[in-house]
Amino acid sequence: MLNTETPATQHASLDQYPTAELVNVLVDDQFKAVEAVRAAAPAIGAAVAAALPRMQAGGRLVYVGAGTSGRLGVLDSVELYPTFSWPHERAVALLAGGSGAMFVAVEGAEDDVAQGAADIAGARVEANDVVLLVAASGATPYVLGALRAARAAGALTVGFANNPGAPVAQEADIGIVLDTGAEAISGSTRLKAGTSQKIALNTFSSALMVRLNKVYGNLMVDLKATNAKLVRRAVRLTVFATGAEEADARAVLEQCGFHVKVAIVALSRNIPVEQARALLETAHGSVRQALGA
Structure with a gap:
């Protein structure tokens, strides 16, 4: 049995x-x-x-x-x-x-x-x-x-x-x-x-x-902000990862469709969203590599 x-x-x-x-x-x-x-x-x-x-x-x-x-x-x-x-x-x-x-x-x-x-x-x-x-x-x-x-x-x-x-x-x-x-x-x-x-x-x-580089540190940085709760989570994650003010984090997130990865790279390197997105693509989606860390 x-x-x-x-x-x-x-x-x-x-x-x-x-x-x-x-x-x-x-x-x-x-x-x-x-x-x-x-x-x-x-x-x-x-x-x-x-x-x-x-x-x-x-x-x-x-x-x-x-x-x-x-x-x-x-x-x-x-x-x-x-x-x-x-x-x-x-x-x-x-x-x-x-x-x-x-x-x-x-x-x-x-x-x-x-x-x-x-x-x-x-x-x-x-x-x-x-x-x-x-x-x-x-x-x-x-x-x-x-x-x-x-x-x-x-x-x-x-x-x-x-x-x-x-x-x-x-x-x-x-x-x-x-x-x-x-x-x-x-x-x-x-x-x-x-x-x-x-x-x-x-x-x-x-x-x-x-x-597959869906996580940065232990942060869930490749989520889909498909509802109000996840939008708030995206803002919190971006603030935590970058130290940016919430208003600044939200502004950048709005520019990149609330893609946390892109916002983190853009804010951390003080570069436009499109440049941050290109860096991530070159880095195979790795936030750490895109930041040169």
């Missing part, structure tokens, strides 16, 4: 726990998700290093999963644009059962090997793409079908699973095993297995974006 499906013997009377104890047990069990990701950190680092040149060459991140795992992939993919200005078309999410399965479970969709392969073909996966395949069991047929098709297309495949020896991790170019063990509620991998997947995907994509 898979670790994720094995009943946790220490919680055989979970339904009889007082509410306070029940809540504490469910919370405490989540700490094992962090431990599992920490143990997998070297593999996550290897995946970032392998993905970087493909992204620099114009490749895409393609997330594949079913159920909770698939929905977590969708979540990571859609957050890359507002956080790092990563183009929508370069973060593709393939979910067993289609986009509707994000909200309503599509029974049996995860068992379709052929559909996984067909969805990879439909997404026109190529050699520069990085395909992230997520499955708690590590043996979801839809995900395995996608994995094999992605490998045949020459893409880099990264498999995330919550069971040692899982096919998704073994067959991928890089396997990331998040060994979270038995769930407090037997088989409910939306609990700590899902939490570990969220942490691992978040860590992978965030580290990759740092390597």
